Amino acid sequence: xxxxxxxxxxxxxxxxxxxxxxxxxxxxxxxxxxxxxxxxxxxxxxxxxxxxxxxxxxxxxxxxxxxxxxxxxxxxxxxxxxxxxxxxxxxxxxxxxxxxxxxxxxxxxxxxxxxxxxxxxxxxxxxxxxxxxxxxxxxxxxxxxxxxxxxxxxxxxxxxxxxxxxxxxxxxxxxxxxxxxxxxxxxxxxxxxxxxxxxxxxxxxxxxxxxxxxxxxxxxxxxxxxxxxxxxxxxxxxxxxxxxxxxxxxxxxxxxxxxxxxxxxxxxxxxxxxxxxxxxxxxxxxxxxxxxxxxxxxxxxxxxxxxxxxxxxxxxxxxxxxxxxxxxxxxxxxxxxxxxxxxxxxxxxxxxxxxxxxxxxxxxxxxxxxxxxxxxxxxxxxxxxxxxxxxxxxxxxxxxxxxxxxxxxxxxxxxxxxxxxxxxxxxxxxxxxxxxxxxxxxxxxxxxxxxxxxxxxxxxxxxxxxxxxxxxxxxxxxxxxxxxxxxxxxxxxxxxxxxxxxxxxxxxxxxxxxxxxxxxxxxxxxxxxxxxxxxxxxxxxxxxxxxxxxxxxxxxx
Numbered sequence: 001x002x003x004x005x006x007x008x009x010x011x012x013x014x015x016x017x018x019x020x021x022x023x024x025x026x027x028x029x030x031x032x033x034x035x036x037x038x039x040x041x042x043x044x045x046x047x048x049x050x051x052x053x054x055x056x057x058x059x060x061x062x063x064x065x066x067x068x069x070x071x072x073x074x075x076x077x078x079x080x081x082x083x084x085x086x087x088x089x090x091x092x093x094x095x096x097x098x099x100x101x102x103x104x105x106x107x108x109x110x111x112x113x114x115x116x117x118x119x120x121x122x123x124x125x126x127x128x129x130x131x132x133x134x135x136x137x138x139x140x141x142x143x144x145x146x147x148x149x150x151x152x153x154x155x156x157x158x159x160x161x162x163x164x165x166x167x168x169x170x171x172x173x174x175x176x177x178x179x180x181x182x183x184x185x186x187x188x189x190x191x192x193x194x195x196x197x198x199x200x201x202x203x204x205x206x207x208x209x210x211x212x213x214x215x216x217x218x219x220x221x222x223x224x225x226x227x228x229x230x231x232x233x234x235x236x237x238x239x240x241x242x243x244x245x246x247x248x249x250x251x252x253x254x255x256x257x258x259x260x261x262x263x264x265x266x267x268x269x270x271x272x273x274x275x276x277x278x279x280x281x282x283x284x285x286x287x288x289x290x291x292x293x294x295x296x297x298x299x300x301x302x303x304x305x306x307x308x309x310x311x312x313x314x315x316x317x318x319x320x321x322x323x324x325x326x327x328x329x330x331x332x333x334x335x336x337x338x339x340x341x342x343x344x345x346x347x348x349x350x351x352x353x354x355x356x357x358x359x360x361x362x363x364x365x366x367x368x369x370x371x372x373x374x375x376x377x378x379x380x381x382x383x384x385x386x387x388x389x390x391x392x393x394x395x396x397x398x399x400x401x402x403x404x405x406x407x408x409x410x411x412x413x414x415x416x417x418x419x420x421x422x423x424x425x426x427x428x429x430x431x432x433x434x435x436x437x438x439x440x441x442x443x444x445x446x447x448x449x450x451x452x453x454x455x456x457x458x459x460x461x462x463x464x465x466x467x468x469x470x471x472x473x474x475x476x477x478x479x480x481x482x483x484x485x486x487x488x489x490x491x492x493x494x495x496x497x498x499x500x501x502x503x504x505x506x507x508x509x510x511x512x513x514x515x516x517x518x519x520x521x522x523x524x525x526x527x528x529x530x531x532x533x534x535x536x537x538x539x540x541x542x543x544x545x546x547x548x549x550x551x552x553x554x555x556x557x
Contacts, residue, residue: 002031010061010085017057028054029068030081037078039069043089058085065089069102071109079113129203131181132188137210140202144212144261147200148254151214158254159221161211161228162268163191166246166280168207179240186236187245194228210265221253225283233281248275252286301357303339304350308362313337315370316537317388319546320508320530323521328552329508329528330387330421333371334537335363355393364396368409372420374540376413383544384552389421389451397424398435403442417447421472425453437468444469451508455496465503473500477511480531483520494524501525 001022004015023031032050033040042048045055045064058066065086070078082102086093127139135143144160151158165187172180184207191209195201199213211228215221229249236243250271252264267286275284307313317331337345354360367390375388396402410417422443444450451472452465475496482489493509500507509521512531521529535546 002027002034005080014057014061021054026050026052029066030083033068033070033081034078037070037072037076039067041067041093043093062087065093067093071113073114079117080109082109129188132185132203134188134192134209135200135202137202137204140200140210141261141265143200143202144210144265147198147212147214148259148261148264151254152259154214157215157221157256158264159211159213159215159224160252160254160264160268161213161225162250162252162265162272163209163211163232164248164250164272164276165207166248166276171243175238175240175243179238182238183236183243183245186238187232190232190234194231210268212264221251225249225251229281229283246281248272248280249283250275250286251283257286297353300342300345300350300353303342304337304353304357304359307337307339308359308366312339313363313366314539315367315374316539317374317543318530318537319535319543320389320528321534322528323518323526326550328384328386328547328550330389331385331543332389332423332530332537333367333374333391335367335391336537355395360393360395361399364390364392365405367391368406372409372413372415375419376415378540378543381544383547385543387419387421387449389423389449391423391453394425394436397439400435400439402439403446406443406448407446418449421449421451423451423453423474424470440468465499470505472506472508475507475509475526477531480509480511480517480521481513484514484516490520490524493521493526497524497526 001020002018003020004018007015018028018030021027021031023034025032025035026049027035028051029040029042040050042050043065045051045066046059048055051058063085065088066083067086068081068083071080071082073079082105084093127136128134129136148158150156165183168180168183171183184203187209188201188203191201191211195211195213199211201209201211203209213224213228215224229247232247233245236245250268250273252258252267252271254264257267258264271284271286273284275282278284303312314336315333316336317333319331320329321327322329335347335351337347337350339345351363354363371388371390375385378385392402399405406420406422407417410420424440440450449472450468450470451474452468452470453474454476455473473496475493479489479493479496483493497507506528507526508528508530509526510530512518512521512529512533514533517531518529518533538546
């Protein structure tokens with residue numbers, strides 16, 4: 001396109017009418033010269049077909065001759081042209097003087113234009129997302145700040161939206177990164193279209209976008225956001241597949257939820273986390289309660305990190321009893337947290353938090369070392385404890401170094417592999433990480449016992465169960481709780497026992513809280529049970545007394 005930069009001898013009205021004209025084979029002298037990449041001399045504008053559609057712009061100004069020369073860059077591109085206009089044809093048109101003047105100037109202009117284009121490219125790379133062309137966070141924050149300043153002067157409200165694509169990783173993994181990039185470009189195009197009227201939008205790293213939109217007088221945020229979400233969530237037709245797009249949104253309002261860019265972006269992000277916690281395709285509005293909950297979570301996370309570093313967590317141990325003999329089968333190590341200010345914090349609260357903030361690896365290594373240390377101490381004191389079971393998360397099994405860590409821990413405390421049982425949950429059955437299954441195989445080869453915890457409640461798959469080298473199944477407590485009242489629960493518990501026995505596995509029923517439950521399990525043939533009916537999880541120093549009360553002796557007795 002033509003964009004006149006300087007035309008000192010021509011009126012501005014003429015240059016303005018040429019602005020945006022597409023270059024081509026018949027686009028006047030300048031547009032044609034840029035198209036041909038060679039000089040164009042028109043000696044009679046009134047009759048030359050190159051000027052059809054444009055001659056009426058210049059003829060009233062008294063010019064009928066035009067000579068235009070393209071400015072060529074090294075790569076062959078044409079960033080601009082030089083044009084001389086004459087009132088009539090004659091020997092002075094395209095004279096040697098004019099030719100020398102053009103030749104002297106074109107090289108300088110080409111260099112200047114190349115530098116300007118390079119500056120623009122660098123600026124664009126610095127402030128725009130390379131994939132979508134949208135502003136990046138740096139430029140976006142500046143634009144949002146300017147929008148807020150304008151809103152403050154005009155008394156407007158502004159909706160700041162944090163947009164997160166649901167299931168983007170799944171789409172990226174299943175359709176490929178090229179399709180993922182195409183999807184992001186399409187979403188960016190829709191976003192750009194939606195903010196044409198005064199709003200701003202940008203892309204953050206990954207699959208997240210930010211939008212700031214001023215609201216008109218009487219315009220409700222809910223209506224705007226519903227309209228936005230409906231437009232963004234229309235199906236996408238990519239080159240490789242049709243995608244039903246889902247987006248989650250977090251919303252913060254100016255001035256109600258904050259007056260600075262940083263505050264509003266942060267609070268909109270808090271809103272999207274709340275939205276995604278409720279499921280895909282939801283909208284979360286910032287609230288004081290949400291802020292308070294986030295602050296409490298951050299405080300709890302800091303306290304948990306400190307507890308892991310300073311020994312604030314402790315392991316309690318729950319006995320597992322053999323129903324047929326009354327002997328101790330083993331103990332399960334369970335983490336407990338007693339905070340000096342916050343009081344007793346249940347595992348149901350701090351274990352998910354450890355998962356969310358990436359502390360499960362450290363928690364698992366700590367529990368493994370503490371449990372092995374305690375078992376070695378009991379053995380040293382003459383207490384007969386056959387083994388200790390430690391709960392590990394799926395993330396622990398992703399670590400290919402786990403078998404080495406286990407072997408070193410056992411050796412440092414003078415224990416054998418058979419002294420340790422590692423409990424894993426059924427989520428590992430659907431784990432896409434090949435490293436997890438590789439880790440399990442190596443642990444089994446070392447002789448470490450593996451127990452499937454909470455069996456029957458998650459993704460139970462007999463084909464996976466057949467492949468995994470586990471030694472123990474644990475019937476989930478939800479089945480045990482209904483044994484006395486639900487025939488279905490009794491049928492399922494018997495079936496799970498049959499499955500485990502046929503595979504040569506020890507089956508443990510957990511959560512036994514009444515004598516009736518114990519008797520039903522004993523009648524069904526369960527070999528091992530654990531639960532409050534026998535003992536609650538206890539500090540390690542209480543186990544010797546409990547065992548003595550149950551008639552379980554020491555190695556010296």
